[in-house]
Amino acid sequence: MNCTTNLLGFEVSTLPVTEIVSSSLLGEKQLVVNTLNPHSYAEQKQDYEFKNALLNSDVLIPDGSGMVLAAKFLNSDDIDKIAGYDLFFETMTQLSKTGGKVFFLGSTETVLKKIVQRAKVDFPKVEVYTLSPPFKKDFDDADLTDFSKKINDIKADVVFVGLTAPKQEKLIVKLKEFTHVKFLSGIGAVFDFYAGTVKRPSEIWLKLHLEWLVRLIGEPKRLWRRNFISTPTFLIDLLKCKIRKDAK
Numbered sequence: 487m488n489c490t491t492n493l494l495g496f497e498v499s500t501l502p503v504t505e506i507v508s509s510s511l512l513g514e515k516q517l518v519v520n521t522l523n524p525h526s527y528a529e530q531k532q533d534y535e536f537k538n539a540l541l542n543s544d545v546l547i548p549d550g551s552g553m554v555l556a557a558k559f560l561n562s563d564d565i566d567k568i569a570g571y572d573l574f575f576e577t578m579t580q581l582s583k584t585g586g587k588v589f590f591l592g593s594t595e596t597v598l599k600k601i602v603q604r605a606k607v608d609f610p611k612v613e614v615y616t617l618s619p620p621f622k623k624d625f626d627d628a629d630l631t632d633f634s635k636k637i638n639d640i641k642a643d644v645v646f647v648g649l650t651a652p653k654q655e656k657l658i659v660k661l662k663e664f665t666h667v668k669f670l671s672g673i674g675a676v677f678d679f680y681a682g683t684v685k686r687p688s689e690i691w692l693k694l695h696l697e698w699l700v701r702l703i704g705e706p707k708r709l710w711r712r713n714f715i716s717t718p719t720f721l722i723d724l725l726k727c728k729i730r731k732d733a734k
Contacts, residue, residue, distance in 0.1 A: 489501050491557045491565065492561070493557060493561075494560075494723055494724065496540060498546045498547070498557070499548070499568075503573055506545055506547065506573070507577050510668060510669040511644075511668055516662065516668060516670070517545060518542075518658055518670050518671070519543065519670070520545075520655055520658070520671060521568075521673070521674075522547070522549060522553060523548075523552060524716055524717050524719075524721075526655075527719075528716035528719040529716065530652070538659075553567065556720075556724055560728055570673035571673075571676050574680065579609070581644065582611045582612050585613075586611075586613070587643050587644070588613070589615045590677065591646070592648030592649045592677055593678070593681075598681075599616075601677065604681070604682070613640075617633065630661070631664075633661065643668050644668065644669045644670075646672075647670070648675075648676065658670050658671075
């Protein structure tokens with residue numbers, strides 16, 4: 487059984503989130519699980535390092551309705567959207583059954599403090615550690631050494647990186663080499679969603695595949711580019727790919 491579907495050159499997982507998480511937590515191999523959505527697809531076209539980070543992920547999950555549409559349009563595959571929040575919540579839920587350690591790298595001290603407080607209630611068997619990294623365009627070798635040491639010292643099982651793409655994916659490539667964890671994933675805005683500093687769209691908007699619209703209205707300055715530049719780029723490439731495929 488094929489567990490992926492090829493979307494514009496990327497092998498995207500067709501497995502349910504429960505299976506993805508269980509394989510990462512129970513398996514011997516260290517796994518990097520990242521998300522692919524129309525915005526990250528558009529961004530990687532101009533950024534080789536980002537493209538390489540996505541291609542070398544062990545698992546790419548279909549983050550967003552656009553990826554569900556692409557799977558159906560190109561390959562007639564019916565897949566479920568897996569948002570970063572779904573991946574995060576399922577990981578914490580499974581880890582809470584046996585206990586484990588999770589390291590949150592990213593965001594501000596205020597957001598991280600709220601994550602720790604909420605996780606103590608939601609997942610009391612999970613030990614939560616955090617680090618707010620220095621605000622800079624690129625992390626240097628000293629930063630990487632510091633991050634890796636802190637992660638390894640606590641013997642973390644899972645590392646969630648909450649930075650903007652592609653910064654988080656590029657950092658994860660380096661962390662994989664220097665850390666000894668079961669599972670690394672870049673989940674961006676999930677830090678704010680879980681902390682409650684940014685409100686996640688309600689379930690009805692998620693079911694209607696209109697989460698993007700609610701988020702755009704709430705954060706127009708930050709999200710206009712992904713909706714008015716990245717999404718059209720993705721859709722145009724999707725159409726071109728379909729035409730080439732049908733012409734064969």
